[in-house]
Amino acid sequence: MTELQYKETVVFERPTALTPTQTTYCPGCTHGVAHRLIAEVIDEMGIRDDTIGVAPVGCAVFAYRFFDVDFVEAAHGRAPAMATGIKRSLPDRFVFTYQGDGDLVSIGMAEITHAAARGENITVIFINNANYGMTGGQMAPTTLPGQKTTSSPTGRDVELAGYPIQMAELIASIQGTSYVVRRSLHDARNIRQAKKAIRTAFEVQKRGLGFAMVELLSTCPTNWHLTPPDAMNWLKENMLPVYPLGDYKIHDAVKSAGI
Amino acid sequence: MPAKGKIVVNDFYCKACGLCVSVCPTQVIQLAPERLNVRGYHPAEQFQDGCIACATCAMVCPDAAITVYRLTPVAEQEA
Ligand SMILES: Cc1ncc(C[n+]2csc(CCOP(=O)(O)OP(=O)(O)O)c2C)c(N)n1
Ligand code: SF4
Ligand code: SF4
Numbered sequence: 146m147t148e149l150q151y152k153e154t155v156v157f158e159r160p161t162a163l164t165p166t167q168t169t170y171c172p173g174c175t176h177g178v179a180h181r182l183i184a185e186v187i188d189e190m191g192i193r194d195d196t197i198g199v200a201p202v203g204c205a206v207f208a209y210r211f212f213d214v215d216f217v218e219a220a221h222g223r224a225p226a227m228a229t230g231i232k233r234s235l236p237d238r239f240v241f242t243y244q245g246d247g248d249l250v251s252i253g254m255a256e257i258t259h260a261a262a263r264g265e266n267i268t269v270i271f272i273n274n275a276n277y278g279m280t281g282g283q284m285a286p287t288t289l290p291g292q293k294t295t296s297s298p299t300g301r302d303v304e305l306a307g308y309p310i311q312m313a314e315l316i317a318s319i320q321g322t323s324y325v326v327r328r329s330l331h332d333a334r335n336i337r338q339a340k341k342a343i344r345t346a347f348e349v350q351k352r353g354l355g356f357a358m359v360e361l362l363s364t365c366p367t368n369w370h371l372t373p374p375d376a377m378n379w380l381k382e383n384m385l386p387v388y389p390l391g392d393y394k395i396h397d398a399v400k401s402a403g404i
Numbered sequence: 405m406p407a408k409g410k411i412v413v414n415d416f417y418c419k420a421c422g423l424c425v426s427v428c429p430t431q432v433i434q435l436a437p438e439r440l441n442v443r444g445y446h447p448a449e450q451f452q453d454g455c456i457a458c459a460t461c462a463m464v465c466p467d468a469a470i471t472v473y474r475l476t477p478v479a480e481q482e483a
């Protein structure tokens with residue numbers, strides 16, 4: 146009897162908008178998933194030659210090495226200001242920022258807020274991992290009440306350090322914005338939904354419909370002191386109640402564009 | 405009958421995080437017990453048949469290390 150022959154069809158492969166480089170992220174860190182999703186969207190829209198990324202300060206400081214598109218590196222928190230300048234001078238390019246919660250919600254709070262208020266036609270990918278990853282896991286504005294970090298060793302005390310800032314809700318309340326949603330990277334189903342949102346955010350920019358931000362709940366297994374699978378569960382159980390997933394702003398113009 | 409598939413993990417990118425192992429519905433992935441990649445990680449590998457090409461592993465892989473294939477039987481050619 147002869148063995149059955151099989152035809153092989155690729156169902157999934159590494160996107161070409163990622164460079165053939167090992168990233169600097171820790172094993173199991175979902176920064177890598179967010180990168181892959183952005184690269185998949187760039188591939189699917191065929192915009193690799195027309196995209197300019199703006200990298201943050203934080204673990205994603207080397208993002209420009211990992212994407213095979215043009216990239217600049219912003220000063221800490223200033224990515225939305227840099228993206229504003231680039232988009233206004235090169236309006237036919239797709240300009241996106243990639244920022245952590247220390248970068249976007251602490252030192253960069255002014256830049257993101259005003260870029261949103263101006264309704265800049267840029268795409269913001271915001272990675273919320275509830276701490277400062279790069280510098281050793283300090284408390285961020287997004288750290289959960291009671292969460293232990295290196296600078297809140299007994300847990301975040303809201304009397305002392307305030308409450309977590311819910312960025313998607315805050316930015317959505319600004320009149321100038323067009324598309325503001327929160328998604329999560331803790332399992333395959335949510336990752337697929339995150340990709341759809343990233344695609345929509347780029348489609349909004351393509352049609353000149355204004356400011357789009359996708360907040361992505363993300364893991365930091367290293368500073369959370371958890372294995373990568375346990376970090377996925379920790380996100381699901383602890384972050385989802387504080388950061389509900391959802392569409393916080395979809396402007397009528399985005400709705401009627403059918404994207 | 406579920407689809408038949410296989411995965412190939414690119415050792416160069418894999419960091420042995422184990423996420424793919426933890427999500428595979430048919431449990432056909434392991435971290436290679438005897439093999440190391442250039443960074444000293446035990447890379448993930450498909451160690452037995454049963455892959456259904458669902459791509460759940462590839463979806464959670466932070467290092468885009470996994471290629472997923474669907475396998476379809478080819479009709480026997482007449483001689
Ligand atoms: C002006 C300035 N202030 C402070 C720092 C130190 N610093 C580097 S990264 C970082 C925060 C990073 O956290 P986040 O944006 O959440 O990104 P993550 O590393 O978690 O991805 C800080 C405070 C700096 N590099 N520059
Ligand atoms: S420190 Fe945290 S956020 Fe930074 S790469 Fe490692 S796991 Fe990811
Ligand atoms: S998810 Fe990716 S990086 Fe992690 S063990 Fe599997 S193949 Fe390796």
Ligand code: SF4
Pocket residue numbers: 409410411427428429430431432433450454455456457458459460461462472
């Ligand atoms: S494609 Fe699905 S069944 Fe096949 S190895 Fe990956 S997770 Fe398992």
